[in-house]
Every structure is written in C-alpha cells, then in structure tokens.
Amino acid sequence: MALQDNHDALLLDLDGTVWNGGVAIEHAVDAINGSGLAAMYVTNNASRSAGDVAQMLNAIGLNAAEQEVITSAQAALTMAESHLEHGDSVLVVGAASFKQLVSDAGYRVVASADDNPKVVLHGHNPETGWAQLSEAALAIQQGAIYLATNLDTTLPMERGFMVGNGSMVAAVTSATGVVPEAAGKPGPAMFLQAADRLGAKRPLAVGDRLDTDIAGGVAAGIPALHLLTGVSGPLALIEAPKEHRPTFIADDLRGLTQDAESLRPGTQGGFTARIDGDDIILGNGNDAATPTEALRTVLEVAWHMDTPPEYVRPNSEAAERATAQWW
Known part of the structure; x- marks a missing residue:
C-alpha cells in the first residue's frame, strides 16, 4: 500500500x-x-508571516490558506503569553512580520534594552546584526526572559546552508550564559x-x-x-x-x-548488512539497487547497535557504488 x-x-x-x-x-x-x-x-522559519508563506506556496502551485500554515513565531508568542500582561514591553529580534504579530497581540514592541522588556523573543531575520543581538543580550542581563522561535543552526537556501536562527541565538547565549526555551520543532x-x-x-x-x-x-x-x-x-x-x-x-x-x-529501514535492493566489530559490512546488492536502498539496509542494523558504527564498509561493487553516493 x-x-x-x-x-x-x-x-x-x-x-x-x-x-x-x-x-x-x-x-x-x-x-x-x-x-x-x-x-x-x-x-x-519565523522570518515570514503565515499569510506571506501561504502566498509563496500558492505561487509555486500549492493551494494553501493562511490558516494552513503554522510558524514558530506564532508558537513563540503563545509561549511568551504566560509571562506577559497586556501592554507589557517585548524586545523582538526578528522580522517585521514577527514584530507585527506581537503588537497585534496587545504587547508593546521595543528595540532597546533601556525600555525594560519583560521578554526577549528571538526569531530569524536575515537583517539581524550586532546591534540587535547586543540589545537582546543587555535586556537578558537585566532579567528579561529569553525565548527563541527555533534553534536551527542552518537554513537551507538555493546556494546552500546559510546561517540559521540557532547560530544567532548561540551568540546571545555566549554573551549572557542564558539558553532560551525554544517554541518550535x-x-x-x-x-x-x-x-x-x-x-x-x-x-x-x-x-x-x-x-x-x-x-x-x-x-x-x-x-x-x-x-x-x-x-x-x-x-x-x-x-x-x-x-x-x-x-x-x-x-x-x-x-x-x-x-x-x-520505505522503512530493512533489507532491500539485494543488499546484506552485518556487524563486524565496530563496523557494518555492506555486501551484495542488485545491479539496479539504489543508494537509498543500501542506506535502509544499513539502518536496520545500525539502529540495533549500542553505539553508531565506526565505519560502513562496502564489500561488493554494488555496495561501493551505493555508498560512494552517500557523501
């Protein structure tokens, strides 16, 4: 099926x-x-509103409504609400849509630690720099609660893996010693x-x-x-x-x-996998077997080991071809 x-x-x-x-x-x-x-x-990714994301999805051919998008910015705001009262100050490090979301919820969005924010909300924004991170650090040092939308260290883009929100958060954590609670996945x-x-x-x-x-x-x-x-x-x-x-x-x-x-981990593509000391030996394999079939075969064995294998050692031409495409 x-x-x-x-x-x-x-x-x-x-x-x-x-x-x-x-x-x-x-x-x-x-x-x-x-x-x-x-x-x-x-x-x-908290850099866009749910409405903006839905528009982008529609533009590539997917029929998505705003209510069919859940962002970590929405989740972070829900988390922050347990610490806030209506009208409280919140320092938002993030995109304009994130700031608008917080403002629409009835809180005062500020950009400076001098405004004594109760909470610092940190979401991804490609424009975030030293000044914004420093204001967040100062606010946290003064007692503000630190919450992040997510801790993804990288962000997949067309050119490769760019710096993600988690990497920006790491800078603030390094300056303050405070690890934020994260709202997203x-x-x-x-x-x-x-x-x-x-x-x-x-x-x-x-x-x-x-x-x-x-x-x-x-x-x-x-x-x-x-x-x-x-x-x-x-x-x-x-x-x-x-x-x-x-x-x-x-x-x-x-x-x-x-x-x-x-699609489950298991023997397939004619491959075999067995433990040899700290390694896994991958052997056999059909001529038309794929790298992913080899991977699923190895995973069935690897996930039953107490620790990950030191090496996966191919022991056939098909296994050599498959594993060469993993890296």
Whole structure:
C-alpha cells in the first residue's frame, strides 16, 4: 500500500522539504497536490508571516490558506503569553512580520534594552546584526526572559546552508550564559496543533532535518517521513539517536506514492548488512539497487547497535557504488 494511503494529512516542513529559498524542490509540488491529502505547513522559519508563506506556496502551485500554515513565531508568542500582561514591553529580534504579530497581540514592541522588556523573543531575520543581538543580550542581563522561535543552526537556501536562527541565538547565549526555551520543532506542540486544526487522526510528519522535523514528529507520537533533500543525510541517519529516527526514508516527496513498507529501514535492493566489530559490512546488492536502498539496509542494523558504527564498509561493487553516493 502506498504510504499516502495510510494517512489522512501531511504535516510538512518547508525549508529543505518543499522548497529551498522559496524555489520548489523537484517533485514536491506534484507529489503534495497528487496525494489528495489535507496539508498543514509547519515551519521553524519565523522570518515570514503565515499569510506571506501561504502566498509563496500558492505561487509555486500549492493551494494553501493562511490558516494552513503554522510558524514558530506564532508558537513563540503563545509561549511568551504566560509571562506577559497586556501592554507589557517585548524586545523582538526578528522580522517585521514577527514584530507585527506581537503588537497585534496587545504587547508593546521595543528595540532597546533601556525600555525594560519583560521578554526577549528571538526569531530569524536575515537583517539581524550586532546591534540587535547586543540589545537582546543587555535586556537578558537585566532579567528579561529569553525565548527563541527555533534553534536551527542552518537554513537551507538555493546556494546552500546559510546561517540559521540557532547560530544567532548561540551568540546571545555566549554573551549572557542564558539558553532560551525554544517554541518550535523539535518540540511536539506545533505538530499537535497542526493535526488538531485539520482534525487528522492519522497524520504523517514530513521533513529533512532529524533534530527538528523528525524529532518533533517522534515527540508528538506521529509517524515521520525523512526526505534526503535537505540538511540531514545518510551519515546523520546512521548516527541518529532513537529520538531522531524517522519511520520512513525517501529520496524526495515521490516517496508518498511508494509502498510504505519499502520505505522503512530493512533489507532491500539485494543488499546484506552485518556487524563486524565496530563496523557494518555492506555486501551484495542488485545491479539496479539504489543508494537509498543500501542506506535502509544499513539502518536496520545500525539502529540495533549500542553505539553508531565506526565505519560502513562496502564489500561488493554494488555496495561501493551505493555508498560512494552517500557523501
């Protein structure tokens, strides 16, 4: 049975899963539209409003409404509300849309630590620099509560992996010693909220990053499909701790139409895998076997080891070809 036939909704990451820098990833749009499933877009990127994200999705051929987008900025504001009263000052390090979201909720958005903000909200904005980070650090040193939309260290873009919000947060943490609570993935809240909005009983979480997208799905108790289109590749999968392990692995979103069982870690493509000391020996393999089939074969063994293998050693021509394409 096709993977998509086992589920009633898709909870989709954006960057590295649906698009890179707003440019659709190959096969993504056709796969989502062709699935016939309700979709909710769950993104850690707080640099755009839900409405702006919906417009961008429509521009690449996906029919998405504002209420079908959940951003980490929305989640961070919800988290902040437990610390605030109406009219309190909030220092927002982030995009104009994030500041507007906070203002619309009834709080006074400030840009200086001298305004004694109760909370510092930190979201991704490509324009953030030393001055904004320094004001955040000063406010936190004066007692403001520090909350981040997400801790993603990188952001997949057309040219490669750019600096993400987590890297900016790390600068503030280095200056203050304060690690913020993060609202977005890998916490389960955004996934549970997304499933609730859709009334989904059998949702599927889909993403490209193990420590956020997949970990969030696992934390929420939702089956997760990992795509090899973005941040986390074969090595990360082989070394993944239990809480970061997806249910399914696919090259891209065309995996939705593939047999669900074939996407699980397990022996396939004629490959064999066995433990040899601290290593895994990958052998055999059909002439037409793919690198991803080899990966799933290795994962079944690797994920039963107490510690990740030191090396995966190919022991056939097919295994050599497959593993050469992992790196």
